[in-house]
Amino acid sequence: MLYWGTLATFAQSFSEKGVPLLQNYTPSQYQHKGKIWDIGSAPNGIVYMAADEGLLEFDGKTWTSFRGSDGFTRSLLVDNDSTIYTGSDLDFGVWKRNSYRVFEYTSLYPFKEDITGVNEEFWNVFKLNDNVLFVSSQNIYIYKNQHFTKISAPTHFTGSFSVNDSLYFADEKAGLFRMDGLSLKQVFKFPAGAGFEIAGIYRHPKGIVLVTKNSGLALFSSGKLSILNNAVSQHLQTAKVFSFTPVGDQYLAFGTILKGLYITDINGRIIHQINRNKGLPNNTILSLHYSPSGKLWMGMDYGVSAIDLHRKVTTFYDFRGDFGSGSAALIYNENFYLGTNQGLYQSAWDDLNNDSDYNRFRLIPGSEGQVWCLEEIDNSVLLGHDKGLFILNGNSIQKISDEPGVWTIVPYKDYLLTGNYNGISIFRKAGNTWTFLKKMELILGSCNQLIVEKDNILWINIPNFGVIRVVLDDNLYPAERLIIKDKEFDGANPYLKKSDSGIHLLTDRFQYTFSSAERKFVNKVDAESQPEIDGLVNGASQPIVIHQDYAFYPVYNGFALKYLRSGDKTSGQAYSLCVRKMEAIGRNHDKTDFYPEASIPFRQNSLKIECIVPNLDKVLYQYKLDESGRWSPWDSNNTFELFNLKRGKHTLFVRASMNNEILQTLAIPFRIEAPWFHSWLAYLIYFVTAVLIVYGLLSLQKLSLKKHRKQHLIKEQRSLREQAEKHRQEMMMLEQDMLKVEYNKLKQQLKAKTIELACKARVDDEKNRMLLSLKEKFERVQKEPALAQMILKEINRILESYINTEVNTFEIQIDELHQEFYKKLKDRYPGLSNNDLRLCAYLKIGLNSREIADILNILPSSAFISRSRLRKKLDIGADEDLYEFLNSI
Template sequence: MRYRTVHGFVFVLAILTWLIPASSKGQSNSNPHAIKPYLTGNINISSQSWGICQNSTTQLIYFANTQGLVEFNGLSSRIWKHPEQKTIRSIQIDATGKIFTGSFEDFGYWTTEQNGNLTYHSLSNKITTPQNDEIWKIYLQHGKVYFQSFTSIYIYDYKTVKRIAAPTIILFMFPTADDFIVQGLSEGLYQLKKEEFTLIPGSQIFKESKVHAIIPTGNKTFLICTDSKGIYKYDGTAFKPFTSEVSSFLSYYNCNAGIQVNDTLFAFGTILNGIVFSNNKGQIIRQYNYSNGLKNNTVLSIYRDNLKGIWVGLDEGAGYLGIENPFTPYFNPTGTLGTIYTVLRDADNLYIGTNHGLFIASISEINNSYSFSDIQMIPGSQGQVWTLIKHKGQIFCGHNEGTFLVKGTRMQKISNVTGCWTIKPYADKLVEGTYTGLVMLGQNGENWQIHHRIAGYFEPTRHIEVDYLGYIWAAHPQRGVYKLELNETMDTISKSEFYQSASRSESNFDVYSINNTIVFTSSNLLYRYNYDQKRIELFSSLNKSLLEYAQAKQIIPFHKNEYWFILPNKLALFSISKDFNATKKFELLSRNAEITSRDINILPLALNTILLPDNNLFSVCDLSLATKRNLQIKPTITRLEFSGKNKTRTFSTQKVNTISIEYATNNLTIWFAFPAGIEQVEKNFYYKLDELDNGWHKTTLDNITYLNLKHGSYNFRIKTETGDDAAMVKFTIKKPWYMTWYAYILYIAVVVSLTLLFKRIFTVDVRRRNQLREYALSQNRLESELSIKTNEQMLTMRFLMQKNEILTQLQEKIQLLKNDSSKYPVKYIRDIEKVITEGLDLQTEEWKGAMNNLKLSEQGFFKELKEKNPNLTPHDLRLCSYLRMNFTTREIARLLNISTRGVEIGRYRLRRKLGLTHDENLTEFLMSFSPEKE
């Protein structure tokens, strides 16, 4: 119960301490022209970042965050939620990439699956933990993992978990070479060695203060950093206050974290005023807070990565400082300095010419870190300052209002000609280009003054160069370059020649001097002046060795035979030999290195340190760091995501060496990381799929997508803008199922089967066609025979009709004889009558047979006629048949046993049903009607 009560008190106290409102957001500065270093590496995450660690294999950065475990790849972040949605307070990563985290009443580890996702495994379920326990620190030592809460220390040996109860309520634990130092509240500092706590003699001085950092400094010495009592030194026997500038700063602003960056540099995070850097003497070198780039002033954690960069966990988000980044950007918080156009160093003074006027600052340097203080505007300098040069120990200022001599913090006007853009030595004088031509300055004793304006040339002149023959080359801002020859008294232009670009497609024609040779810049290539042929020609040797820098729009002299060539987003220092071959010494990425509408100055501060004006204000660049780092750190390919119809498969490049995927998922998205380039404002990458892309493509995203890839093996490469070394991944898309060997076997089987089937069908079809042909021939033969039989039948019927008529007539005559039997013997009459009756009966049977045969022969005719005219009755069909055989009306009347008038009426009705006109003959129509023709 005592543990629980005290634990709750300590927990609330710690949270309140960490979450003190950062009331000093932007400390007031008495100097409105202050110049401060500026932090550019802010991480786009939210909420409190309690701990930070880096995966040594993937180089990815992980944050123990209120939202969960945050994975940051240098370009974007992913959040992995705790299974119970708990805040993650602490983090540590071992050499295998296993991520250990601690939270409220839980601790465990995360593993990376084959698809790149993280899975959490709890360890707290292996042991009983006190209620309300929370893990605030995690360390790796001697092959074990140590989880520290306010009441206990849990030791995990990758098999089992063991709990060690603390002798009292503890605040934080810190590692040493072989063991740990733990602060016991109201007790002092304990040494934890071999799982036993031993109170360190003399550490009782920390009873009333909280220790937030213990930094080993070598030879068993430590810096003990407290929240409000500054820093103490511990040499293994005694604790002594570290009286220093940084200790006083931390005691006032509440130290909350601290680490050693290198042998001479320390970083400390505060609750109230951001992060501060000091050397081993305690001198503050640099500070970052809300006023100069930090997202807020409350620092919760500090971590140094593999490149010695400093990650800062904040009360809201995180920040990054590249300690070995060549560039340290500076800015003016109030913006009162304006836009820089020119800079010049004179001893420990820095002169800054801007569009607001001329400023002077004091330069100081501690451990290669520069500061610029005591900023003030020189009285009377208000207005546009175009150029500053130092000649014969005197400083000349080209100003919108004329030309001035600068002496300390005073300005003396020596020319009233407005708009002095550039100043160059000419013999024992100075020639300057202005808004309205050229002006010559001369020296009268120690005083400089305007000597005269040069007559004969009044063009606006931004750049001038003087060659070894005394010609003045003057560049017009828009038109081109003039070659000017002065008279003997140097007050008049005796000869003028105008030159434009040698090609109409090129623009921005300007003039510079390299190794006493006049060089012209354009939009594409460099040119030189051929004095023998008096013409402009391509500078072939320089263009060839400069490569892309042959398109430079500005050339700045540096040291002897060394020149800076400026491109829009980078610059490089080249050494130029006597035969004009260029050798690159440094290359620097710089956002907006080529500033529109104005030149830039590159000012040497030391042997390997330059000051480079930019859009913020200026940056100080350590060229030795640029050489060391070489700005060619390549990105890391993290995972490949293949997708298709209703299916997605993801592969982590760290978990899978061979990637082979089915053709059905041939849409690919490649994800990559670039944690080393966090400070780059603009991150440009170049990628290429060797088998598909002819050249490199540019992207600023952290993923690239290819759709509908064909089957085959692929090599994907990606690199940085200045790097030649590219990250690469190989993968294979399998052939579609219809192109596999078993598919080809199936195709062969199907072809064989179809061939046999078609052969079978063809054979059956031929047999059927032959049968149909035989049937057709047989039908034609039968129809011919039927037609003959029909004609014979018709003749037979006619014969029978005639015979029947004769017999009928004989029967009528005999009836007359019977009526007059007296004349003839009855016996003979009866014999004749019997013969005639037998003849008529036989005639009737023959007639029936003929009629049946007629019906059979006319079946096709009846069927076709009925289909064409479904309203015909059987009587109509019989009439049609008799008419078609060309029987007379009388014959038809006898056949139908009706009167001739009935036949006429039947013919009339039949014509109407058949739709015949008055002019059409019914008999001819029926005789011409042929089913075969239809």
């Protein structure tokens, strides 16, 4: 129903021998919906059919029917996976999928409500550009943008045909017309009195070829019409053609009333003739459709059939009882020899071509009975038979040994080994005749397979026992035996196989490889793929190569050939992996359909999901849940069941495989809703309940508190008074401590101010005395000018003395103000000198290097060097602030 991907067109190249794999469907399988008049396929590979009682849908496993108009459904056009147009008796319309992915029918016929005097049957529906055309015998209705254009037939349409991008219409009397815009343009008139009825048209390099119902094939080229005289044209003149379809670009398919199906190349050479003798339910084919997946679908008078031209296996079933179930085959001198349960049969190799109505086999006299094997050795054909060992002699056989039951024949050096019902027989050639030599010692049981590995190593397969590896000496005695029992292998029907990489053992489930070093089978891997054909004879899982282009399969009631020149192709084709059905299942087994991205109630948290690659055989599937999950084993079952899923978002991954190649991986997201007890309503209920409980508890607590409030009130008041008293005392002590701290602080400040005032007074006194001395000196100069030089020197000495005194006074003042700071520095750094302490004091009060240099009467660079030395003594890094460091002490 849902699909992802597209199908690529099959590149045709198939065998001309045998019948392609054929699948028949009886009316009971599709609910007895009547005859199938038209067939089409959607891009995702699902096939749709116009039946008497409505529309049929088939995905390869499941048939689904839909009822639209009241009359028989005659024709259809599959526009895409979700849109189908159909024509029926007195109606035509469109099918579209609704929101539940189910088809719903809407009639488009403009005269549905008023059909008085109208009796139209719509046998064809076409799409040309953006127009949809519904064709009856009387009219063409062109539908576009919900509007119709009607074109009437010149007289009476007997057929309409789509050829590439052109539409042709055959009129009973006026001839063949081609659609040209919204009108018909005549191509040519039919020959007079010929009863010219056309069943199909196809293009040929020389022109267009008309497939007539009764006159074979006719070529219209350069304005002339001529009957073709090729092989298929002669057959079709008597077979009565009813349906036709091209098969790709190189082949053609013709459905007849009397002789079944013909498949030819573009030049009319018959490739296949398939009828009741070769497996069809009947010989009347009403409709044909070649799907992009390589299947040719046939709607018949009774039932539906499909032949798989994509597969390279063809079959020869004995529907007439001519030859029985094949077991061995050989091509010798351009003849095909077939060993069966009934005897040895012969046919010319070319007679196996499927261009005749049945196969011709001739029984070799004297070979009646079960033939097990055929081998060409020394340009002779040896025959392993239920009655013994024989050699083919022209058209008869000659017995070599009458020991019953020869399963297999193997040449070994100059000898011949045969695996028998009991043991191994050894033959030696004398002249041109093989003679019995002896039985091989130590080997008993039914030896149905012998393989010479190399030199003197022989492998023996004995069903229901195991395999034996023997080393033969020069006398063909098994000098060394290695026995490996069947129980060592998983799976049924063990089969030995030799390849360039060694000896392998295959079962229906696994493949093993023999290790000479370990002397056992190792490297267990999954079997390569499913059997290529159903109905294989038990134990015949591997084909026998009989020709450079063909291999032989033993099949019950017949045999099969595999065309080796071009194997089955999956690479380069994109197949659609579709979701067909998704069901959510509850604990009471109630089911609800859902689709990807859907939210599924928790009560239905078990899922059943069906996926399929539509109408493709031999496909295996596997799945896993979420990225963290593990892939399930590969299985042909395409329905997956998931149980008791947890809530939350999930993704189901599904992938399909054919011939050991992954076709496509599909991701299906969905969400499992939370259970009701995790829903928002449940959470609301929980919240309200919790509120009520809390309210009840608070109410009880409130009553309890009220009861004990008086008792606690007295106790609390007493406690509060005690706490208040305690607090008052603590506050008093705190105030005292604060006052003490404040007192000490003021005391220090007072001391500093006192020192400062004392220093100030002393400085002022010295200044006064110095000024008085200077005044006396100047007065003396005035009185005694001759002594001026000497007096000036004295004045200069007085000034220098004062300056030094001033500096010393400043240093003394600084020292007295920072006595406590000096003490802390000395305690932490005993190596500091007085000058270092004084420099620290200057820095602490915020003086920069230039100001310090002026005070100390030194260069600024010397002040900077002193700071660097101080940093080293204080063990302070260059990136640490010296001012902040000193103020933190």
